[in-house]
Amino acid sequence: MFKKLLAFLLICVLAVGAYLYLFEYVPHNTYKVMYSDEVAKYSEEFGIDEAFVYAVIRTESNFNPNAVSDAGAIGLMQIIEDSFDWVSTKLHETDLEYDDMFTPEYSIKFGCYMLSYLYNKYESYELAAAAYHSGMGEVDGWLSSGEVDKSSFEIADFKGSNTRFYVKKIMKAYKVYSELK
Secondary structure: HHHOOOOHHHHHHHHHHHHHHHHHHHHHHHOOOHHHHHHHHHHHOOOOOHHHHHHHHHHHHHOOOOOOOOOOOEEOOEEEEEHHHEEEEEEHHOOOOOHHHHHHHHHHHHHHHHHHHHHHHHHOOOHHHHHHHHOHHHHHHHHHHHOOOOOOOOHOOOOOHHHHHHEEEEHHHHHHHHHHH
16 A cells, blocks of 8 residues: 555656646746847837747747848848838937847847837737738738738638748747746
8 A cells, every 4th residue: 555655646746747847947948038128128118019029039030149041131030121221210210230130139129119010010910920021011912812811810821831830930939938927
């Protein structure tokens, strides 16, 4: 009887340990939270969920401020030059140069503005993520052609496997970051 009780207690301890490892340790260590002052400041200023900003940073650059994509996007939030020019005009940031997007604060500021703009325009994190990745013109085309219904859609409705994969990745990370709050 004592051996069965001891075995049961050991199994319980191992189960609790596995649970803590899988649901507490792993998410906190694979889903980094860096640049929290900047993310908090600009997500509040522009009215976008911090968890969504972290999801985009993790997906775009994995928190590497010196990241450069094959498409020429740079910095934490992988801003392309056309987006930099557009956001610079909107924010009246005429003193900045494109290479300033390697500076985490500027990248986060510009990225938060862009994400906020997209979220307000499309009223959906999924569509905002798709537009961040593929451009507003692409998402506007889906909506105007009826390929995607803004009020009722599935990520599978989005054109392009890269865009679908990207949006799924963002939404998975967004879910985890939302739970880590």
